[in-house]
Amino acid sequence: MGFQPVSHTAIDDHDRTLLTQCRHHDPHSIYGCHPDEQGNFVVRTRQLGAHKVEILVGTKTPKVVECQPIGDDIFVAVIDSPEYQLRVTWSEENTVVVDDPYRFLPTLGELDIHLLREGRHERLWEVLGSRVRTVDGVSGVSFAVWAPNAVGVAVIGDFCGWNPNQFPMRSMGESGIWEIFIPGITAGAVYKYAIHTGEGWRLDKADPVARATEEPPRTGSVVTESSYVWKDSEWMSQRATIDYMSTPMSVYEVHLGSWRQGLGYRELATELVAYVKEMGYTHVEFMPVAEHPFGGSWGYQVSGYYAPTARWGTPDELKLLIDAFHAEGIGVIMDWVPAHFPKDDFALGRFDGQPLYEHPDWRRGEQQDWGTYVFNFGRNEVRNFLVANALYWLEEFHIDGLRVDAVASMLYLDYSRKEGEWLPNEFGGRENLEAVQFLQEMNATVHKNHAGVLTIAEESTSWPGVTTPTDFNGLGFNLKWNMGWMNDTLVYFKLDPIHRSWHHNDITFSLVYAFSENYCLPFSHDEVVHGKGSLWARMPGDAWNKAAGLRTLFAYMYAHPGKKLLFQGQEFGQVLEWSEARSLSWDDMVGWEGEYHETLQQLSKDLNRLYSTSPALHTQDHSPAGFSWVKSDDAANNILAFVRYGLDGEKMLCVFNFGGTSIDNYKFGVPESGNWQCVLNTDAGVYVGTNAILEQNVAAWDTGWDGYDHSITVNIPAMSAQYYRWTEL
Template sequence: MDRETRPPAARPVDAGVLHEVAYGAYHDPHSVLGAHVGDGAVTVRTVRHLADAVAVVTAHDVYEAHHEHDGVWVAVLPGTTVPDYRIRVTYGATTTTVDDPYRYLPTLGELDQHLITEGRHEELWNVLGAHVRRYPGELGDVTGVSFAVWAPNARAVRVVGDFNSWNGAGTAMRSLGGSGIWELFVPGIGAGERYKFEIGYRDGSWHQKADPMARYAEVPPATASVVTESSYTWSDDAWMTRRATTNPHTGPMSVYEVHAASWRPGLSYRELADELIEYVTTLGFTHVEFMPVAEHPFGGSWGYQVTGYYAPTSRLGTPDDFRHLVDRLHQAGIGVIVDWVPAHFPKDAWALARFDGTALYEDPDPLRGDHPDWGTHIFNFGRREVRNFLVANALYWLEEFHVDGLRVDAVASMLYLDYSRKPGEWRPNARGGRENLEAISFLQETTATAYKRVPGIVMIAEESTAWPGVTAETSRGGLGFGLKWNMGWMNDTLRYVAEEPINRRYHHGELTFSLVYAFSEQFVLPISHDEVVHGKGSLLSKMPGDYWQQLANVRALLSYQWAHPGKQLLFMGQEFAQGAEWDESRGLDWWHMDVPQHQGVARLVARLNEVYRAHPAMWSEDFSHRGFEWIESTDGDHNLISFVRRSADGEDLVVCIINFAGTPHEGFRTGLPHGGDWVEVLNSDDQSYGGSGVLNPSTLQAEEVSWNGRQHSVALRVPPLGAVWLVPAGR
């Protein structure tokens, strides 16, 4: 045969490279596999281990391939244009035709890669992870899944799953260079596929890892990621439109904290949408706050050790099921807050820890990268890509799931380099201080970005120290949160009510001290899950006295909490004064709701919320001294405090008197802001709440008797361990 008629030869490949490609160990498999034009022909290579025959099929011809090296087959097509083609593979008596992953261009563009490298990709979830994609073609439309993962120090990366029998030799991913991203489109698969990334470390070992950006996961203890595609249609347009133009910080916020898996054990997201909404609506809470719903391996962590930051836990259903729950809550007029845990993550080998064989997500400094209390890793907040992973995650929950706020867990542990560390166990920052400058910058970036992109949401800090400016704007050097949990109020108040009434006069300052700093930050008053677990007892069991007195103490405390400046949060079960402390393994003691006295506490909570929401005085000026005015703060002998709450416009007033003594005060004179008729809108001692019935007349007339430095006053019946709220008649 002369040279002019000799068939074109296959495009040559280095033998060593070909060997790595054969076993999915080459960093750039697309440079070898797939179709490549050269020397007047198209060379197509494919990895098909154990095949008996392989051919390349186009719309018009079939080109037989020959085995080249260890499962690599090659065929040569005439011409200089790559046609639409498929791979026909024969194993024994079985022949199948499949698409070729290596004929597709990267699914990440240069802009995406640039933004990821800069740590500025605010929609990271749209480009990394697993995404179902569809492409037209001459041989038919193609549906498949694009996979992309950040692993800059990996030697090679393969995607494995049920679709390839967990053997990644034929699905090696390509490195996209300096971005550290690895990418591959796998045709012929779709939603529901289980998968992991198989990371080749520099030492030659291989490790299967769950996708850090997975939006769905197997039900634990299984650990694979799952391809998902949302088909959900939202019906909360009215809520979302209103949210975008509403300031949640100056509105009513009464939060019911829920551990979704144990509120009523066994309920799915969709079942919760029915039962939880009816219950919360009856009680009148404005918001539900879910303890972390992101995927986590150990249920006993309550979600605070996260392995799947972008995946709602599959224990309760699919991501669309969670969307349904949020949607239904919105349609019922209830906001949704979710706990978010960027402070630390667990060391499970199949998850984020040493993801590409190096300290990638965690801080590489052992004095900064490990948490001494929780046995977890701490994120490397100074690394751009890690910050991007977390900032985008915050936006993901707010935008993709329409969540109305994030409560950021364990902020104090992020702010201080010496948090829970002894001398010698921490290293000062570049300025010689104990502040974690990178974490501070990260928190500021997160809050500023969230408020910028998603108007109407709220960012809440669980911060237990006196760090200044937690709720100050980032432009003024603050952390930029909208609200901060008032742990001081919680600790002081619970310590006060734990005392016998006869001793409370000696602890009166613990009851009133919170008003010294009440307006230094924008506060939430929390009685959270942390206060009713692990031997701390329930709210009821913290109270002194007999059964009646304990219940009365709970009613008085809740009345004080709702009246105090700041938003309020109450953990599930405490609204009906559950006797036992919370145990996530068995849920709540709902039988209490068959007991009249406990029903009464729930009725009181409903009434508190009703009056609270109806009176702007109770919420519109929560963060300024203009919204609060003491009437009596020093009457420790009577275990009693009284104050006025005022609305921002000054038009609405509520007078609150709370008696923490075990005896009633008859004819107790209290100063009032002005004269006229006043109405008792709440009395926690009402018999319908389980009280003794020490009530006041339906209308009270202020007298021109100077008291508490005021020109008008009224003589009241103040119930034992009870609260009285008064408003001007007609309000």
């Protein structure tokens, strides 16, 4: 068959140059199918290295029309119907029939474009990135990426030999979005975007909205399609009705790669879930699971905000893990890092050759101490990217809470910057007003869309209103990590007991501000890294005293107002400082000192059980009505005591001896007559304490003491804690 005679099929030299350089803003206007003045259709296609290209016209009994090559691997033909396919012959043994990607309309509608420009597209992942879909009866994958400064963008991948000339994308105008639908591609395809800059550079970038990636150190994005069927409808329904402010919340913080090395999401769904359930925690908190290039960053330098890290499995396997926690009644919190991102060439940094996701002024756009870029919170599209990302994890992965990392670095323009290295706000102040607006928008949007979901701020300063609702001009978080309590408490417990009386204020000061915000009390991963040593190593004395110190520390934490968080390994007093490169030291619980660690683990389990079943210890965590001092000023004896009150009328006297000397017949004031039953004694033999004899039921006298109308007398072993629950006689 000879070539069909064609006319008016040539390509303008300027267009040809732009196409061959992948710098054309609208390749669809040249390639694909276009009507001519005679009522026929001109088809142009570029097939790099093809020996022959034919058009199969029609659908039932297609007519074959051979294309004419016109240079630069571009082929052209005139046909009489817009229904066609391409038959491409690469060699005698390699012929494929494909649909032409340049005959399809954009997969983004006008409303999508409008919302993206306004920064209000709450389901960004459904329009940007890669999506397996069927268009006009043809299956394939749509690609869309925001790159407003690019002069040309192409999809490259294992389906086109990574050649940017095969699938150039079209610009969607002033929105800065580039788009294409490529038929025939399926889930599992690896791809990137070849971005051509105005300066003549080509940047091969991972997809910012990719929902799966290759396993690091490979950096490609992966087309994915979920087939997971959730089984947690009951959990999701009841979650919306829970008031977490008045319910128990005991969080186990986990680095999934090092809890037990070698386990992926699927194995953790059995082993980790069973452990957290047995230990009695109400929630688990994952250190960041979004994709990150460097494992030593623990996930806090994110390259793929919409993609679970491939180190431990697929996105659907992560869903399986979360579903398994929900099946056991355990909530899942995820660390989320909207403050900054790494400078790796393949990721977000200078995405289209210019500052895009990051602020263009280095005084606002970089955290030099961390070697990272800072998001430009004042740009609509960037705020949209982050707010939609928060919703993505909640909606697609059923996450129950977001712990927002490094909030202080977002709030203050001079955070970790020297004089001259930061740019004041429009009023001359150090507050990052745009970041404040973003945090308020994120919290308001999350809480509007997902009742019962928690947002938690890691915020280390005295910024006012972190947990005040946005309706009252607060930041809108549910909880704030109490970093001051954590630091003061660990400084105090590190001291030898003989020196603690001079530092009594360190252990009492937290109650001055305990109800100024809704607090969570964290002993997080940050406290057992970078040479700080483990909690076990910080306790003074020999192994017995270290164990006694940790028992008292944990009991003090569970009695203090605020929700609770322990990092993995702390629950059994891991001896070594934590490292992401090895598993927890489970062997600490065997050997000649193993009984100390095994019984610490048992105490952690008992504390979780007692805490969860004692309304006095959790129902008024954030109200002064839930707490009153009994003994705050006995620095000489290192004695501390207070009463916790439940909404149901339960009262719990919590007594602590932080000194090295036992004290008998110590008198405390109490708010009620009746019986005070000892429900926890960290010095008990079951925890390898001294097992000193304590009365299990102590009757209150009608003798006033410590400002109360009643009093009791108890023995207090050295380095120990006791809880006494009030019951009426």
